[in-house]
Amino acid sequence: MTTTAPQLGKTRRKKRGGVLGNTGLYLATGVAAFLFLVPFYLLVRNALSTDAEITGEHWKFFPTHLQWSNVSDLFDDTSVDFAQSMWNSLVVAVSMTVGILLVCSLAGYALARIPYKHSNKIFYLVLGTLMVPTAVTFVPSFVLVSSLGWVDTYRGLIVPGLFSGFTCFLFRQYFLGFPKELEEAARVDGLGYWGAYWKVVVPNSLNFFAAIATITFISGWNSFLWPLVIGQDPGAWTVQVALSSYMTNQTVVFHQIFMATAISILPLIFVFLFLQRWLVQGIAQTGIKG
Incomplete structure (x- = not known):
């Protein structure tokens, strides 16, 4: 059975749509995961910081010295x-x-x-x-x-x-x-x-x-x-x-x-x-x- 040109076009569009759909799904999942993980990052970061680093004007991604003594x-x-x-x-x-x-x-x-x-x-x-x-x-x-x-x-x-x-x-x-x-x-x-x-x-x-x-x-x-x-x-x-x-x-x-x-x-x-x-x-x- 031969495949006609319109059928090939539909197949290609479906494949492109599937790829784009999966990419959008992964992107949305990544953004959601990032938003959910931000509070945990802030929690761990502040838990291992001093009060001065937590309330200081200059933000650091992570404290210079981890305060395990906390x-x-x-x-x-x-x-x-x-x-x-x-x-x-x-x-x-x-x-x-x-x-x-x-x-x-x-x-x-x-x-x-x-x-x-x-x-x-x-x-x-x-x-x-x-x-x-x-x-x-x-x-x-x-x-x-x-x-x-x-x-x-x-x-x-x-x-x-x-x-x-x-x-x-x-x-x-x-x-x-x-x-x-x-x-x-x-x-x-x-x-x-x-x-x-x-x-x-x-x-x-x-x-x-x-x-x-x-x-x-x-x-x-x-x-x-x-x-x-x-x-x-x-x-x-x-x-x-x-x-x-x-x-x-x-x-x-x-x-x-x-x-x-x-x-x-x-x-x-x-x-x-x-x-x-x-x-x-x-x-x-x-x-x-x-």
Whole structure:
């Protein structure tokens, strides 16, 4: 079969369009990557500089002498126990992640699979909690936690955040689309709802669980207002509260702020890199893409 001149012209135009399209895509991706990396560059650059270099008139791409002593200055500061605050944030974020995955996944699975005449009403009540502003429940939550004696404790920081209506909604929607054939096969083998959930549903939903775990961990690590109110003693401060203490009305310690910020994001980077493969696949299954 011979190729006519018009067909050859169309093929060449398609090839040129494809090359130009790929070039534009790479260019746009490079610009976006550059814009995203600039804040990280500024963070590392200022973390390894002196206060004079950070606030000086003459900008340097990188300091002449890297101030690695800023790390020791940060952890030797007696006014703020930064290592303890990092540990507190780790405990809070991990506990909230495990708790929300367990509680919300069980609630979502029950609403999606267990037949109950009031299940839709309960689901609508869960959705209703999403419409209540956080400011409305903040004071009652604090009064309850305070009356239980949980101020300056891990329980006060963790327990109120162990349920999320939005996460429960995401799990329910995901389990509604989960293949019923797998669960029916599990019931043939004698497994009940708990056995099917734990031995069949969870192992086949690790991508989705990883996505929810990543989002929850980042949210728990970055939480500020609730830990600020509950963690009144410096020993109960989380990392975000500790960061705010370096900036007061009297003084601003620039190199400590930047160094503390650089160190505080390391766990988030590690979690993202470790779960990146599952995170991308899991977000595609959450229904919140786009």
